[in-house]
Amino acid sequence: MTESIAVGTDGSAAATAALEWAVDDAVRRGVSLRIVHAMDRWPHDLVEFPAPARPGRLACFGEQVLTEAAKAATERRPDVRVTTELIEGTPSDVLCGQAETAIELVVGNRGLGGFAGSLLGSVPVRLAGHVRGAVVVVRQGRAEAYGEVVVGVDGSAECEPALGFAFEQAALRGCGLRAVYAWQMPHAFSPEAAEDTEEIRYAQRRMAEERLAGWQERFPAVEVVSEVTRARPVPTLLAASARADLLVVGSRGLGAVGSVLLGSVSREVLHHARGPVAVVRSTRSTGRGPRASSG
Template sequence: MIIVGVDGSVAARAAVEWAAGDAARRHVPLQIVHVTDTSWYLVGKRPDAVLPDSVHKEGRRVLREAEALVRERQPSAEITTREMEGTPAEVLRELAGDATELVVGSRGLGGLSGALLGSVSAHVAGHVRCPVVVVRAEHRPVHGEVVVGLDDSPECEPALAYAFEQAQLRGATLRAVLAWQLPVHAYAPEAPYDLDEVRATQHQAIRDRVKAAGHDHPQVTVVEDAPCAHPADALITAAEQADLLVVGSHGRGAVGAALLGSVSRGVLHHARCPVAVVRA
C-alpha cells in the first residue's frame, strides 16, 4: 500500500497525482491520509479538549477533493481515505510502518505545515522503513529518466534497487551518478594525480554496483555518470532532466554521512523533480 499525506495545498495535490500514478504502476492500493495538527489547538487547553467540528469538516473536504483527483486520474485505483489527529510527522511515521511507500508534498500548509525540510519531511524521510517521496508543487514534462546517487558504501544499495524498480515501471533510463572530488593533496604541484585514472576508477565503481543490482532488471538502460563535482551539485544538475531523483538516507562518501546532511538537504531543497529518500 502507498500512503500519501494531504492538506489541501497545491503541493499536496501534486503528491496525490504522483502517488496515484505510482500505485497504478505497482498495482497496489492507495491510502489518502489527512492529519489534523492538534498541537496548535491544544496549547493551553485541557488534554481532553475536543476540536471544533469545523476543523473536522475541513479535513473531510480535503480528503474528498484528493479522492476525486485520484478517481479522475486513475479511475480503477483502489482507494481508502483516513482522517486522523495528532502531530503530522509522528502520525505519518507510524502509519508508514507497513507501507510500500510514503508520499508527501514539499510546500504544505496546515496539517503538513512548514517548508520542505520542516516537521514532516525532516522527521519522516529516512526514519521509516519504506521509501519517502517528496513532491514539489511544480508541473514538469516527462523526461523518461530516473537519477540515483551512488557512493562508496553498501548503504546505497537499497536506493539503487528502488531506482531500478522505478525505471522499469516507467520504461525510463536509469542515470547512475557517483560524484567525486579530488583530495586536497591532489592540488599540490609536487603531488602528481592522474585524472583519467580517477575517472576510470569511478566508472568502474558504478559498473560494479549497477551489475550487482541490475540482475532483475536487464531491460533497463543504464547511463554512467561520474562527474568531478560536489555530490549535491551533481545530483541537482542531473535531476533537471529527470522524473525522479533517488538518494540513500545513510550513505557515506558521495551521498553524505548522515540523514539530511549536506547532500540530502541540498537535493531536497533544490532539486525540481520529486526526490525519493530510501533508508539503508
C-alpha cells in the same frame, strides 16, 4: 494485507501534486492508494486556548480534505483503488507510522503552513532519513516528460536501497536510468601526484560499475547510462535531475557521521530539486544488496 502506497495530504497545492504522483505510481504498480490526513490538535490543547468545539471542526476539515483528495484521485485515474485515513496526531508521527505498512510514503515539499517562499516544510525534513524505505517528496507544477530516472551513487552501502528503488522505478516506467556518481579528491590531496589522479579516477569508475552490476542483472530491461565525474555532488545531481522525472538518493552517504540520518547531499537536493525526489533508507539496519537474479 494488500499492498499500498501512503500519501499525506493537508489539502495544500503541493500535497495535491504529491497525491497525483502517488495515484500514477499506484496504477503503475497495481496497488491501492491510502490517503492520510493527520489531525494535529496540539495548538488547541494549549492551556490558553481550550476550545471544546475545535476537535470537531478539525475532524470536519480533515474529512473534507480526504473526500476531495479521494475524488481528485479517481478523477485522475478511475482505475485506482483508494482508501482514506483520518488519524489524530502530529503529521510527521502519523505519516511515519503509516509508512511502516506502505510500499512508499509520498508527501508534498510544503503544505498549508510555512511562509511564502518556503522550499521545504517540516514534515518532509522529519520524514526523510527517519522512515525506513522510500519517502517521495513532490513539488507543485512539474509535469513528467523526460523519460529518465536519475539515481545518485556513492561508495557507501547506504546507496544500495536507492539503487534498488531507482531500477524498480525505471522498470515500471519503461524508461532509462542515469546513475550519477560525482566524486571529489580528499582535501589533503597533493596536486603533484598526477598519476594518482588517474588511478583514483579509474578506481571510482570501477566502483560505480560494480555497484550497478548486480542491479542491472536483476533488471536487464533497464537501460543504464552511468555518469562518473569529478565534481561536487549536489550541483551535479541537481543538473541531472533538471532533465529527469525522478531523482533518487540514499538517506545518507559516505560522509555522514554516526548519528546523522539524513546526509548533507540528500538534504540539499531535497531543498533545491525542481522535480520529485525519493529519499530511500534501508528497510533493515544494514545496507541491502540485490538478490541473485536466479532466486
